[in-house]
Each structure stands twice: as C-alpha cells, then as structure tokens.
Amino acid sequence: MRTLLKNARIVTMNRDFDEFSAGWILVEDQFIVALGDGPDPEMAVDETVDVNGDLVMPGMVNTHCHMPMTLFRGLGEDVDDRLFRYILPLEREAVTPDLVRIGARLAALEMILGGVTATADMYYFEQEVGRVLDRAGMRGVVGQTLADFNPPDHNSFDAGFGLVDDLRDEFRDNDRITASIAPHAPYSTGPEIMERVAGYVADNPDVCIQMHLAEMKSEMDWCSKHYKCRPVELADRTGILSPGAIMAHCLEVTPGEISTLAERGITVAHNARSNAKAGRGIAPVEAMRQSGIAVGLASDGAMSGNTLDIFAQMAPASMFAKLLGGSRKPMPAREIVKMATIEGARVLGLNNKTGSLEVGKYADLVRVSLAAPRMMPIYDIYAALVFTANATDVQDVMIDGEWVVRKGEALSLETARVLRDAAQIADTFSLKIRLIDAKGGNVPGV
C-alpha cells in the first residue's frame, strides 16, 4: 500500500529543521519511504492526497495524561487541596473498568482529532486504556498506577505489581503500546516501594517508569518532615531515577537537582496549563533542557488541565518560559514545536519511531489547515503553530500509515457512540462530588 501526499507545506522536525514549501511525502505500508520538495516523484501509488497547501507536520506527543479523567473535565474547579479532598474519594467511588474504558475512548477521540498520535498515560485498570489506544490506532506508553491510598483497582502494592505484570503480558508483542509502571508519587508510595519499582524495571527493562515528582508544596513538606530531604533526593536514593523514566511536573527542582536528573537520564513531562491552573508555579523548563534533559509537553488529566490536545499547551509553555526569563528570548516557537513532537517522542522512548518526518520512521503525521483568517499572514510557521493554530485546524491524521482522522472526522473511533457513553456515565459525577464535599472529602489513611 502506497500513499502520496503532495502540495504540502512541510515541517519535518528532523535534526536540521528542514522545511519544504511545496513538498511531498511517500508512505509505504507503515513507513515514510521518501519525502522532498518540488515535483512529486512519478510512480504508481494506491492513494494520492493533494493537501492543497496545508501544513503537514509530525504527529504530536502528549507526555503525561490520565485519560479516563476526561470524564471529570471541569469538575471541582478553583478549589485548593483537590487531590485529597475530591479526586481520591471520587475515584474510589466511581472508577471501574467501564469508566476507564469510556473515559479513555473520549480522551483518545479528543487527542486524535487534535493531532496527538502518541501519549503517555497513567491510571487505574490501565489494561483498558491500552486496549482503547490500540483500537484508536494510537501509540501509547500505558502506566499502571501504584499507590497507598486504596485506589480503585488494588488494595495492596503486591496486587498493584500483579496488575503491572498483567499489563506487560498483554502488550508484550504490541508494536504501538508499551507497558509502563507508574508509582503515583513519592508521598503515595514511599521509598521502599520506589526501590521495589526500580528493581522491577531492572528485571524487566522493556517496562518504562512514570511518576509525579516535585510537583507541589505538600509533597515538599511531606518529604522534609519524614525524610529530612527533598523529593528528588529521596527518589534518587531509591534508584527510581533510572534512564528513560518519565518524571511529570518537576516544578520544585534546584539547579543541583536538575544536574542529578540530567545525570540519571530521566525525561520530563511539562504540564504547563495544569501547573498554572493549580497556581503551583512554572517549571524551569529552559534550565532542564539546557542540562540535556528531554522535556515534552503534556496535558495532564482533563480534571486539571481541561484539554488534551498539545496545541493548547504550546503557547502557555512559551509564555511561561518568557515570564520566568523576564525576556522575549527564551523558548522560541520552533523549540516549542520540537518539544511537542520529536522531543516528546524522546521522552516516551519512541524517537526512533516517531516525532519527525524522516525516511524510515513510522508514518505518524498531521495535516493542519492554514486557511483561517486568524492564521494570516505567516512569516514564521512555528509561531503560527504555537500562537494561532488550534486543535480545530487539524484536518487529517495518519498513525502507523493508517488514516485515523480525515476531514476532521475520526475514523478509528465511533464519535457518536463515544460521546453518548461519556454523557451517560458522567451524568452523576456532579452530584457525587457535592456529596463528597459535604462529607468533608476525607480519605481514610491519608
């Protein structure tokens, strides 16, 4: 099967940031086999798509998400201490394999429609999430969460590790879905479990680690009180900061801790909107990248960041870096697009497969319309993507050589059914959260 895309403005996001003004891409089966500028190659193909001057860019990568929480989007806004007060009680009451499947479908639908072709995820009943991502045609690094707060799918860490085994077994031979182990955070696992996770990954090097780290003041306080140190130091002692581990947030990191993180070879998921909405501050992304840490953009769960597309993260990521630096210079638009694509792929350990348009890579690509008046004129295509484009400009999306979106409509998921199921299950959550709130939202054992 050969598909030719032609008449495309192309940003490749390869090492030289090559751009083509009237380019073409030849896809054979799952792979990009040729691309270039100027006249199309004359050869027999099965499908020719004239993209009519639209932009073609690599599929975007979401480096941190809790997909099923899309059903909680917009619940419990503007309230501090939400995690213990609302979220954990709500999850314990409401989260079932059904909810996870239905929420993950809604999330996958939003992501493919917005041009996200690969995502990291961590939640409960994560096998369901992996299955949804597989059906949606996406790439995913799916992390079974482990935590001590009596979460919906395990009442002991032994049971939690069992779920990781199941996840690994199910997706062992899946080319697009990678099993991952996701200790929730230092304060919700403790150093012994972090050590055990490090050991598990040493024994199973195909399994990637995801964890929330150095995210908020209560975490800093907990760490200081119980271990007389900061979270990065505690985590480092346990060996969990192993090469390729994805650490989400990393807001509260000193220059010395950044050096430690860089030396260990971990990667970072930057949740710009979610962190800012929580009033928690701005992660020192520029400093982390300058130390050689790969930093990707991330939506976080929709209960925290509201959207799951990466367009919505790009302008905040740039603005926040400029605010932190007190200058226009930090993090120009091209660097932001890099974080949204090839650098995000590196965070997920997928940079040899996806994240740029290059011969030999899997055909994960997005067609973005440049036609809206708000896009005009375009002097800098990266600034246009970062500051004016939005998820609705996405026209077509291909993953692994398969079209999953055409003309803004999902092909790999049944939109009407996904929305109907989501509406039905979401119906009672507003009431539930009010009841939890009325009861003071206490979490036993926390």
Place this chain on the structure above:
Amino acid sequence: MRTLLKNARIVTMNRDFDEFSAGWILVEDQFIVALGDGPDPEMAVDETVDVNGDLVMPGMVNTHCHMPMTLFRGLGEDVDDRLFRYILPLEREAVTPDLVRIGARLAALEMILGGVTATADMYYFEQEVGRVLDRAGMRGVVGQTLADFNPPDHNSFDAGFGLVDDLRDEFRDNDRITASIAPHAPYSTGPEIMERVAGYVADNPDVCIQMHLAEMKSEMDWCSKHYKCRPVELADRTGILSPGAIMAHCLEVTPGEISTLAERGITVAHNARSNAKAGRGIAPVEAMRQSGIAVGLASDGAMSGNTLDIFAQMAPASMFAKLLGGSRKPMPAREIVKMATIEGARVLGLNNKTGSLEVGKYADLVRVSLAAPRMMPIYDIYAALVFTANATDVQDVMIDGEWVVRKGEALSLETARVLRDAAQIADTFSLKIRLIDAKGGNVPGV
C-alpha cells in the same frame, strides 16, 4: 424585523449571572426585547433560528488592539527591545492609509469570526479603522494615536490633534463607532501633551482617552530619570487619568497606585498573552478589580499577541491570576467570562448598550457550538468557555440585531478579498524587517 433564537443554552452575564438551559431570545430590530427559559413565546416573527442546544452568550469585547498591525502578525518574534528596534521603523516605512484599511479589515474579519463584537483600537490613520469597523458591523472605540517619534500620519502634535478633530467629526453621529484620543504612552508624549489631552477631553467629553501605561521597565526608567517618579504619578499630575480613560497594560502598579487609578475612575485593558510573550510579567488584575477598577481582556496588536479573539485570552488571564496568587482560587472562570463581556463593555463605556443579554440592550450575541468531543462533559459552562472552547467554535454572530457571521462564515466582510489584499500587502514585510535589522533599526530622536 423580529428574530427568535430558540433551543439555546444561554449565559446572560446579567447582574445575577442568570443561565437558561433551554432558552430563547427575541430580537426586534436592533434590540433584545425578551428572553427566557422554557417554551418559546408564541408570536409572529420574521426569522426563527433553532440553535439546537448550542450556547448563546453576549458578544465579546476586546479592550485594546492595534488592528492594522495584524499584517505584522508573527514578525520579529523572540527579540527584546522590539518597539524601537523594529516596530517604529517598520511603521514609518510601511504604514499608509491603504495598509491601515487592509490590515483593519483582516483584523475585523478575525474578530467577528471569533465572537468579538466590540473593540477598542488605537493606531494611525484611525479614521480608516473606524470606517472598516463600521462596514464590518462592529462596535468600536477608535483612538487616533499621538506620539513624538515621527509616526506615519503626523509630524507634530498639532497635526495629531487635527486628526483627532477629523475623527470626532466623522463619527459624531455614528451609534456604533466612538472617537477616541490615544496618546501613545507617557514616554512618547511627555507631560505637556498629556495635559493637553486632558484639556481636549474636558472640552469634548464625548471623546474617550486610551493610553499605554506602566507597561515596561524602559518606561519606568525613563520616568524615573526625567521626572523622578513613576508613570502613574506622572500621568496623574497631568489630569489624564480622567473617568473612563482606558489604560492598557498597568503591569507596574503598586497598591497605592492601584488606589489612585481606582479613585480616578479609569479602566484597564489586560493584555495577558502579549505581556507574557514579552516576558514583562503579570498585571495585578485581581487587586485592581478588588479596588473597583473595571478590567477587560485584550488582544493587543497581533505583532505582540498573535491572535485577536478573546477566547485565546481567557485561559491565560485565569492561569496568570492563579500563578500570581499561588492558588487555584483566584479568578474563577465565571469572572473571566465577565471580563470578556460585560466588564469589557464597561471598560469601553458601552455597558449600557452591550456586554450582557438583557431586555433593552442591543442584540450583540454569539452562538458557540458545544459539540466538539473536547467540550465534553460540561459541568461548568464558564470553565468550558475559558479552558476548552476556542474561536473556531463560534457559529453565528449578531451585532446590533444584524447577523455578521452565519455558520462560521462572515457576512459583513468579503473573506476572499480581505485575505487576498492582506497577502499582497504583507508580502514584503519580512524583507523590510530584515533590512531594518541590518541597519541597526535606529529611530531618529529616540
């Protein structure tokens, strides 16, 4: 002429924030004559629009713009000291009445498509901007800029005041367009001209003042060096802080200065994205509003903020307030929507005419689709508008009882022609800015 909108989810943004879940609005000629929830009124109408469960909200208000600069969108990104280095030389070389007209058309097109029904603007050849807004069917407060840096349309302040006279004369009887006088900034006019502006407005109370104030470090330094004070104090001495004057930015204001601004009855245009992109900081919006100052959302020019719609300003305005406050609590979504609508209208002095859906007000309203998967579920309609909706969700826009947008297409402007003209005139600016940069971009007399 009577139009009935029915089957609408309505946010009125009236004093009680009334919302209707299955509502209707009756428009007669220019005015809203009735609205409510439940069964439609049974009466003869000329047009019935079933909005099919979409949201109807008041038209949004942009409180600070430089519409013709839309042609410079994305030029000179990521460079400090742009105003003197690039923008003023480029403007002196390129800005003509033709450019102003073509750029203002592109801006008006983007604004109506994004649900903005009223805007403040300040630029050169501002009569052209007023004419474009009038033709586009929008409301506008159009400010002739006055400055000492030899701008494109006046080489003396006397000539500049003459242009204000012309503007006032042309739009004296126009119900939708209000003439305004726009001294550029303290550092580019000086106290004598600010005094003269205050005197002009005392003699012509129909003319509103717009000015950039307390925007950046170089302004603070200039003021300190030449007048041994800060910009708010200098401005206050001249009498220019008169009731209803619109001050853009107000980033560098102390609590004492906020009290002064509140006592004088000025209003503030908050340019969240533009200020952040410049790395200048976050305006203390919550403190200003708590002092009783009306603060509206604003796009600034597209060379600074890239977009002109107000959806793009809402999430940043909320996130920045939460970052500044170190908590999720500041500036909940409903307050942000208030700033985008009725409070913005108050900034423009139009709150008796527009900004909310109430009987007796002009029919300025926007239909927003809630159908995209990324909008689902909706527990909090304001959070959905602030954090997930975007300009592309706007379906229909009515201003002054006239449809200016239907099904996402502009009726009052000829889209293809506007885009063609814009593309043609924008063609050479990239080259021009490179030449200006190569010459060091010096501005004589600065």
